[in-house]
Amino acid sequence: MKYTLPVLALLVALLFAASLLIGPAGLGLGESLHALITGQGGPVVLVMQEIRLPRAILGLLAGAAFGLAGAAMQGYLRNPLAEPGLIGVSSAAALGAVLSLQTGLAAAFALALPLSALAGAGLSVLLILLLAGPRGGALALILAGIAISALAAALTSLALNLSSNPFAAMEIVYWMMGSLADRSMTHVWLAAPFIALGLAALLSIGRGLDALTLGEDAAQSMGINMARLRWTLILGTAAAIGASVAVAGAVGFVGLVVPHILRPLVAARPSHLLPAAALGGAAMLLAADIATRLIAPDQDLKLGVLTAIVGAPFFLHLIWRMRRVEA
Amino acid sequence: MSLLSLDKLTVRRGVCPVVDGVSFTVQPGEFVGLIGPNGAGKTSLLRGALGLLPHEGRSSLSALPAAARARAAAFMPQGREIAWPVTVETLVALGRSGQPEDGTAVEEALRRMALQGYRGRKATALSGGEQARVLIARVLAQETPLVLADEPVAGLDPEAQIRTMQVFAGLAAEGRSVIASIHDLGLAARHCSRLLLLHRGQLIADGTPAEVLTDQLLADAFGIKGFHAMTPEGPVFQPTEVLR
Numbered sequence: 001m002k003y004t005l006p007v008l009a010l011l012v013a014l015l016f017a018a019s020l021l022i023g024p025a026g027l028g029l030g031e032s033l034h035a036l037i038t039g040q041g042g043p044v045v046l047v048m049q050e051i052r053l054p055r056a057i058l059g060l061l062a063g064a065a066f067g068l069a070g071a072a073m074q075g076y077l078r079n080p081l082a083e084p085g086l087i088g089v090s091s092a093a094a095l096g097a098v099l100s101l102q103t104g105l106a107a108a109f110a111l112a113l114p115l116s117a118l119a120g121a122g123l124s125v126l127l128i129l130l131l132a133g134p135r136g137g138a139l140a141l142i143l144a145g146i147a148i149s150a151l152a153a154a155l156t157s158l159a160l161n162l163s164s165n166p167f168a169a170m171e172i173v174y175w176m177m178g179s180l181a182d183r184s185m186t187h188v189w190l191a192a193p194f195i196a197l198g199l200a201a202l203l204s205i206g207r208g209l210d211a212l213t214l215g216e217d218a219a220q221s222m223g224i225n226m227a228r229l230r231w232t233l234i235l236g237t238a239a240a241i242g243a244s245v246a247v248a249g250a251v252g253f254v255g256l257v258v259p260h261i262l263r264p265l266v267a268a269r270p271s272h273l274l275p276a277a278a279l280g281g282a283a284m285l286l287a288a289d290i291a292t293r294l295i296a297p298d299q300d301l302k303l304g305v306l307t308a309i310v311g312a313p314f315f316l317h318l319i320w321r322m323r324r325v326e327a
Numbered sequence: 328m329s330l331l332s333l334d335k336l337t338v339r340r341g342v343c344p345v346v347d348g349v350s351f352t353v354q355p356g357e358f359v360g361l362i363g364p365n366g367a368g369k370t371s372l373l374r375g376a377l378g379l380l381p382h383e384g385r386s387s388l389s390a391l392p393a394a395a396r397a398r399a400a401a402f403m404p405q406g407r408e409i410a411w412p413v414t415v416e417t418l419v420a421l422g423r424s425g426q427p428e429d430g431t432a433v434e435e436a437l438r439r440m441a442l443q444g445y446r447g448r449k450a451t452a453l454s455g456g457e458q459a460r461v462l463i464a465r466v467l468a469q470e471t472p473l474v475l476a477d478e479p480v481a482g483l484d485p486e487a488q489i490r491t492m493q494v495f496a497g498l499a500a501e502g503r504s505v506i507a508s509i510h511d512l513g514l515a516a517r518h519c520s521r522l523l524l525l526h527r528g529q530l531i532a533d534g535t536p537a538e539v540l541t542d543q544l545l546a547d548a549f550g551i552k553g554f555h556a557m558t559p560e561g562p563v564f565q566p567t568e569v570l571r
Contacts, residue, residue: 214410225393
């Protein structure tokens with residue numbers, strides 16, 4: 001058990017390296033590493049520094065964000081079925097992105113899409129804070145999140161419905177599947193500060209989540225400030241998930257499945273699950289992104305499709321096992 | 328120096344007061360039993376005193392900042408929630424969160440509740456009564472001068488009930504204090520040093536078990552009659568029949 005974190009960290013490091021070294025350009029190992037580090041070698045440098053490095057970094061960051069936010073959300077709601085999208089941030093960020101595609105803003109300048117996705121995420125947080133209020137409990141938070149998700153999804157459908165340009169509609173559909181392909185370092189610089197802030201906020205609430213194992217009353221009587229815990233959770237999740245969806249699209253299942261897989265390895269302790277889920281999420285997203293390149297290099301297989309196709313059956317398997325234990 | 332003082336504590340649900348102007352003080356070394364029929368306001372009184380519910384009047388505990396309150400009083404809520412399959416030892420150690428920890432407090436709490444053999448077991452896989460004992464151990468591990476427990480012995484087997492009452496009486500003998508809401512008047516009569524009787528949100532009696540469990544007060548608050556006796560093993564009380 002005490003090897004969980006080092007092993008996961010090693011796995012992430014290996015997958016990160018693999019993500020840098022595997023790709024359609026078919027570069028040699030020594031050649032690509034040399035180009036990445038020294039910056040000398042013509043087109044190889046371009047491939048490494050402008051294509052593969054941002055892709056690997058974004059996989060790492062977004063994966064960590066999905067995994068950690070999932071673990072934090074499950075810990076706060078004391079429900080293993082919770083996932084980071086529950087508070088509506090992902091759907092709202094997706095809506096922002098879709099609107100920028102629909103209006104043609106995304107084609108006008110490169111960062112319009114992630115910026116409008118971030119704006120969507122920000123707006124949803126304001127709505128959540130308004131609805132779930134300073135004294136609102138967990139139930140108010142869930143209901144507000146469901147309402148916002150439903151509204152954002154409806155507006156996304158409306159945008160698709162009214163899209164007069166079939167190419168824009170196609171682009172929207174593809175974007176919503178989630179992908180890390182063709183991202184630049186500019187995307188990294190845009191998303192990294194938000195994700196880093198969000199991750200730091202979420203990692204800080206471990207003690208509160210541990211105490212919450214015994215319920216809200218017990219946690220409060222042990223000195224946990226529930227209002228502050230909820231603010232930290234909402235703002236941290238919004239920053240990390242909003243920025244991740246803005247650059248990677250709506251990649252599902254990582255935040256739901258990863259905490260599940262890792263919970264038994266950390267003896268179910270919420271505070272220990274947080275860093276483990278961050279590493280596990282990064283590993284899962286990096287692995288899935290590498291798989292999209294290996295399985296169908298010419299087909300542009302989308303990341304979100306792959307995580308759902310692998311994640312959903314795996315989830316079914318977990319439920320199957322849980323059913324046997326509880327029966 | 329009192330461990331808890333309430334001054335005209337009032338807790339409202341809507342406009343209706345469920346705790347109505349309750350005042351009392353708890354000194355070190357008391358084992359206080361909080362009794363009263365269902366809906367009398369026992370839980371609301373405990374939660375209000377801790378500041379978990381908005382209230383009027385004054386409570387010395389709810390006036391404290393959260394961290395200081397966690398060092399002054401530990402609370403075992405009525406809902407016995409254990410959300411994750413953590414080990415018994417981990418769960419009991421949660422009582423130490425935010426305080427310096429060397430393992431002795433957890434060890435002592437496990438010993439007092441006779442849980443040493445359970446430390447590696449998953450808390451969610453235990454029976455309801457065993458879980459209650461683990462949760463009591465968590466409260467003990469917090470090592471506060473005052474312990475508030477909401478129906479700590481409900482659902483325990485007779486051995487665990489008596490053991491829990493003895494543990495609480497033992498804390499009182501060490502100069503700490505316990506306030507426990509309790510429905511078993513026999514256990515309350517036998518082990519508590521003082522009883523508070525709540526009826527419709529008001530404190531209608533406050534004194535030793537003999538002073539509180541009188542025929543008149545029992546009839547007023549609970550609508551029951553009981554049998555009293557002083558035996559060589561101590562006071563015995565058994566509710567016998569319903570009056571209304």
